Structure formats: structure tokens, C-alpha cells
Amino acid sequence: MGKTILYSFWKSSSAWRVRIALNLKEIPYEIIPVSLVRDGGEQHEENFKKINPMEQVPALHIDEVTLVESLNIMHYLEETRPQKPIMPKDIIQRAKVREISEIIASGMQPYQNLSALKKIPKEQQKDWASYFITRGFNAVEKLLSANSGKYCVGDEITIADCCLVPQVFHAMVRFNVDLQRYPNILRIDQGLNEHPAFRVAHPDSQPDCPAKN
Amino acid sequence: MGKTILYSFWKSSSAWRVRIALNLKEIPYEIIPVSLVRDGGEQHEENFKKINPMEQVPALHIDEVTLVESLNIMHYLEETRPQKPIMPKDIIQRAKVREISEIIASGMQPYQNLSALKKIPKEQQKDWASYFITRGFNAVEKLLSANSGKYCVGDEITIADCCLVPQVFHAMVRFNVDLQRYPNILRIDQGLNEHPAFRVAHPDSQPDCPAKN
Incomplete structure (x- = not known):
């Protein structure tokens, strides 16, 4: 398995949600910062559009796939790594x-x-x-x-x-x-x-x- | 178990999502219409605020609880009634x-x-x-x-x-x-x-x- 990579921006609240979930589950990850402000926004660059077609953060590369949308990513982490749960059982x-x-x-x-x-x-x-x-x-x-x-x-x-x-x-x-x-x-x-x-x-x-x- | 009641408005796309999911799962339900336009919007009336504090549709009363937020409701239906699935297994x-x-x-x-x-x-x-x-x-x-x-x-x-x-x-x-x-x-x-x-x-x-x- 390759590295887990989070495309993140320090101020983005959606990326922040995923950072918390990764930390709670103690999943090691590397951050690639995507500046939403520099040069009109790096999220709009052609290379990044291939990573997230919504042209926003977060995107998470994990288990050889790239996932977008923060709630989705957190539920994926829960489904694949149920230890240290972030969802109740009830x-x-x-x-x-x-x-x-x-x-x-x-x-x-x-x-x-x-x-x-x-x-x-x-x-x-x-x-x-x-x-x-x-x-x-x-x-x-x-x-x-x-x-x-x-x-x-x-x-x-x-x-x-x-x-x-x-x-x-x-x-x-x-x-x-x-x-x-x-x-x-x-x-x-x-x-x-x-x-x-x-x-x-x-x-x-x-x-x-x-x-x- | 009491009746399943969907608080719905004909034009609301979020209520429409839930209507589809209920139909796909063949769950019988009664609709209580909430007009989002009449008299400034019935969703803002005191009685309805107790049903959905976001003052919007849908809300679903099912299994003796009232649930709000359309994606949440559809996932609840899937978790409680996995027959006729609306989520993949993979x-x-x-x-x-x-x-x-x-x-x-x-x-x-x-x-x-x-x-x-x-x-x-x-x-x-x-x-x-x-x-x-x-x-x-x-x-x-x-x-x-x-x-x-x-x-x-x-x-x-x-x-x-x-x-x-x-x-x-x-x-x-x-x-x-x-x-x-x-x-x-x-x-x-x-x-x-x-x-x-x-x-x-x-x-x-x-x-x-x-x-x-």
C-alpha cells in the first residue's frame, strides 16, 4: 500500500474535519497543501481537477484510490478501519x-x-x-x-x-x-x-x- | 409500530429524494404536506419547528422517532431495512x-x-x-x-x-x-x-x- 495523502488547506473547515478523523483513527498521513487563495486558487489548476473535479479540498488518496467529499471520506475511514470508532453502533x-x-x-x-x-x-x-x-x-x-x-x-x-x-x-x-x-x-x-x-x-x-x- | 409519516413539499428536491427511497424500499407512508410558500412558509410555524428545528422538509416519522436531513434518512432506511438495497455492498x-x-x-x-x-x-x-x-x-x-x-x-x-x-x-x-x-x-x-x-x-x-x- 502506498502512502496516505491528504490534499488540504489550513483554513478549510472541510479538510479540517478529515484531519481530525485521521488523527482520531491514528492513520499516518502526509499533507499536500493546496492553497485556495494563491494565484486565484491552486484548486483550479488542471492537475488538481483530476484529483477533485469539484476543485476544492479535501481529497484523500488512500488504499490506492482517491476520495472526495469530507463526510464520505470519514465514513470510508470508519468502514475500512472500524477500530477506534467514530460512529456509534446503535x-x-x-x-x-x-x-x-x-x-x-x-x-x-x-x-x-x-x-x-x-x-x-x-x-x-x-x-x-x-x-x-x-x-x-x-x-x-x-x-x-x-x-x-x-x-x-x-x-x-x-x-x-x-x-x-x-x-x-x-x-x-x-x-x-x-x-x-x-x-x-x-x-x-x-x-x-x-x-x-x-x-x-x-x-x-x-x-x-x-x-x- | 405507528404509521410512517413524511413531511413533504411537492417541489422540494430533498423531500423528493426521500420519497424515491421510500418507494424503492416499498415502505408504506403517509404524506403530510408542508407548504414552503403559503403564509410565509408553514415550515416556520411553532408546531413544525418541533418536528424539524432546521424549519425545512423533509422530516420522517418512522419507528417511533422523527428524523431530519435527507441523506441521513435514506441511510437510516438502508440500515434498518436492508432488503431492496439502495447502497452497494462493495x-x-x-x-x-x-x-x-x-x-x-x-x-x-x-x-x-x-x-x-x-x-x-x-x-x-x-x-x-x-x-x-x-x-x-x-x-x-x-x-x-x-x-x-x-x-x-x-x-x-x-x-x-x-x-x-x-x-x-x-x-x-x-x-x-x-x-x-x-x-x-x-x-x-x-x-x-x-x-x-x-x-x-x-x-x-x-x-x-x-x-x-
């Missing part, structure tokens, strides 16, 4: 994990990524993103108040947690959304951020993160 | 199904749904939607040219097909996107539209579809 709990993950991946993140924001006038971007973040987190907070334990669903870390942490970061740091009205989201996020798998996956720890002065 | 094929489904559910549909379009000026809506449809279908067509058989992935109908048909319809009928450059998408869509499970799920066959004169 069928209702599994659905609860997928619900939170899908709300974040389809109902929140698409509105905040570069390709959408590029098409919104600059002075409207914050309001636009805040609207969808608030709608999504209102729903996530309600689901967490029903199903969460130490983490999003019960007391074990799952794919939902891999989605939550990058979304909280972007809401706070990029869009200054006030999260005080989401006590469960904040509590779970704070706990997760202390976990080594999450710390190592953080944008600031990435090889392509610009040096801070 | 682990790489499963990833290929999830890839196409996720591109449509996270990379295309969020930009065309009512909640996004409402925030885009009317005269820009068609260009906005066409941009994301074209980007998504460029990627889907490439994946289909590598992996499709009679259907999106191989020769059996999967969750990817449940996502494809509503997306093709919205691209053609609502946004007039020219799909001639996507021969695999058109071929597969045409085949699927003849299938009874897809015909019965079509917006025109829904109880809440306005009568045509």
Missing part, C-alpha cells in the same frame, strides 16, 4: 450523528466557503454568513439538548464532533457570531479542543499556516 | 455513491433552495443557481464517466440516483441549464424517470401539487 444514535453532520455540511458550511462568499458583495458577507450560521446552530443546539452527552451524541467522539469544531471556529473567528446562547455547542467544543487529535488538526498547527510574527 | 462503490450524493446535497442543492434564493436579488438568481449547478454537474459527469453503469454507480439504483433525478429536474425546469454537455447525467436520468418508484415520487404526482388547468 442505529438511532448513528442517525443522530448523521443529522448534526449533515446540518453543518449541507445547511451551514456551503454558505460560508470561498466559492459562495466570492459571489456575495463584500459588505454583505458577514450578514449572509451569520444568517445561515444562526439558523444552523439554532437547530444543532436543540438537537444537542436532546441527545448530547460529553460529546455531540453520547459520550464518545463521532463524525458529528469532527464537523462541529471547525464550524464553531469559523463562526467565532471569521464571522464574529455570538455563541453565548448555545451552551451545549460551547461546552462540547471546549472539551473537544483539548483533545490531541483536535489540537493537531487545528489550522494554526498546519504546515501551510502562514507564520505569525 | 466498500469502494459505497464511497462512490456517497461522493455523488454529497456533491449534490452539499455542493449544489444548498444554493438553489428557497432560503438561499430569497437572499439573492431576483434578477441574479438564475446566474447564481446556474453557476453552482454547472460546477456540480461538471464534477458529477466526470465521476459518472468513470463509475456509472446503467445507473450512477454500477447497474443497481442507489442513493446517488435518488439525489440525481431531483437535481436534474430543477436544473432543467427551474433554471433552464443546458444539460446537453452531460451525456451520462442525461442518459441515467432518462432511464430512472421510467422507473415506477421515481414516477410516483415526481412533484406532479404529489397530493399538494396544484392542479393544472
Whole structure:
């Protein structure tokens, strides 16, 4: 088997989800950074289009295949490497994990990524993103108040947690959304951020993160 | 076990996906229509917020629980009712199904749904939607040219097909996107539209579809 290679960008929340999952499962991987901003975006270069026809990160080369789309990749890791599980066994709990993950991946993140924001006038971007973040987190907070334990669903870390942490970061740091009205989201996020798998996956720890002065 | 109830809107492509999956699996269900347009949208009413905190369709009440998010619901149906499968057994094929489904559910549909379009000026809506449809279908067509058989992935109908048909319809009928450059998408869509499970799920066959004169 060849090396596992993650095409990643330090700030991408979708790539970040996959970095957390790889770390949780202790799968060694090499990062090839793809800058979404340099020269109009390296994701649009001909060579990269062959790796991910959606022209975005992440893409994961593993087991001699290349996979795209972050939820898909995490479920593939779970199906091929069930040790150190990131999905519950219970069928209702599994659905609860997928619900939170899908709300974040389809109902929140698409509105905040570069390709959408590029098409919104600059002075409207914050309001636009805040609207969808608030709608999504209102729903996530309600689901967490029903199903969460130490983490999003019960007391074990799952794919939902891999989605939550990058979304909280972007809401706070990029869009200054006030999260005080989401006590469960904040509590779970704070706990997760202390976990080594999450710390190592953080944008600031990435090889392509610009040096801070 | 109580009745299975689908909260649906005839034009919603996410509800349409679930209608197809329920039909494919021959699960009897009752539809409760939720008008996304009447009186500002019934999905925002207090009673419905308790059913789906994202204030959108679909929601499925089944096995005494209520589930939201369409991909999640389809995977739940597959996990609880593996007969008449809508996912392949092969682990790489499963990833290929999830890839196409996720591109449509996270990379295309969020930009065309009512909640996004409402925030885009009317005269820009068609260009906005066409941009994301074209980007998504460029990627889907490439994946289909590598992996499709009679259907999106191989020769059996999967969750990817449940996502494809509503997306093709919205691209053609609502946004007039020219799909001639996507021969695999058109071929597969045409085949699927003849299938009874897809015909019965079509917006025109829904109880809440306005009568045509």
C-alpha cells in the first residue's frame, strides 16, 4: 500500500474535519497543501481537477484510490478501519450523528466557503454568513439538548464532533457570531479542543499556516 | 409500530429524494404536506419547528422517532431495512455513491433552495443557481464517466440516483441549464424517470401539487 495523502488547506473547515478523523483513527498521513487563495486558487489548476473535479479540498488518496467529499471520506475511514470508532453502533444514535453532520455540511458550511462568499458583495458577507450560521446552530443546539452527552451524541467522539469544531471556529473567528446562547455547542467544543487529535488538526498547527510574527 | 409519516413539499428536491427511497424500499407512508410558500412558509410555524428545528422538509416519522436531513434518512432506511438495497455492498462503490450524493446535497442543492434564493436579488438568481449547478454537474459527469453503469454507480439504483433525478429536474425546469454537455447525467436520468418508484415520487404526482388547468 502506498502512502496516505491528504490534499488540504489550513483554513478549510472541510479538510479540517478529515484531519481530525485521521488523527482520531491514528492513520499516518502526509499533507499536500493546496492553497485556495494563491494565484486565484491552486484548486483550479488542471492537475488538481483530476484529483477533485469539484476543485476544492479535501481529497484523500488512500488504499490506492482517491476520495472526495469530507463526510464520505470519514465514513470510508470508519468502514475500512472500524477500530477506534467514530460512529456509534446503535442505529438511532448513528442517525443522530448523521443529522448534526449533515446540518453543518449541507445547511451551514456551503454558505460560508470561498466559492459562495466570492459571489456575495463584500459588505454583505458577514450578514449572509451569520444568517445561515444562526439558523444552523439554532437547530444543532436543540438537537444537542436532546441527545448530547460529553460529546455531540453520547459520550464518545463521532463524525458529528469532527464537523462541529471547525464550524464553531469559523463562526467565532471569521464571522464574529455570538455563541453565548448555545451552551451545549460551547461546552462540547471546549472539551473537544483539548483533545490531541483536535489540537493537531487545528489550522494554526498546519504546515501551510502562514507564520505569525 | 405507528404509521410512517413524511413531511413533504411537492417541489422540494430533498423531500423528493426521500420519497424515491421510500418507494424503492416499498415502505408504506403517509404524506403530510408542508407548504414552503403559503403564509410565509408553514415550515416556520411553532408546531413544525418541533418536528424539524432546521424549519425545512423533509422530516420522517418512522419507528417511533422523527428524523431530519435527507441523506441521513435514506441511510437510516438502508440500515434498518436492508432488503431492496439502495447502497452497494462493495466498500469502494459505497464511497462512490456517497461522493455523488454529497456533491449534490452539499455542493449544489444548498444554493438553489428557497432560503438561499430569497437572499439573492431576483434578477441574479438564475446566474447564481446556474453557476453552482454547472460546477456540480461538471464534477458529477466526470465521476459518472468513470463509475456509472446503467445507473450512477454500477447497474443497481442507489442513493446517488435518488439525489440525481431531483437535481436534474430543477436544473432543467427551474433554471433552464443546458444539460446537453452531460451525456451520462442525461442518459441515467432518462432511464430512472421510467422507473415506477421515481414516477410516483415526481412533484406532479404529489397530493399538494396544484392542479393544472
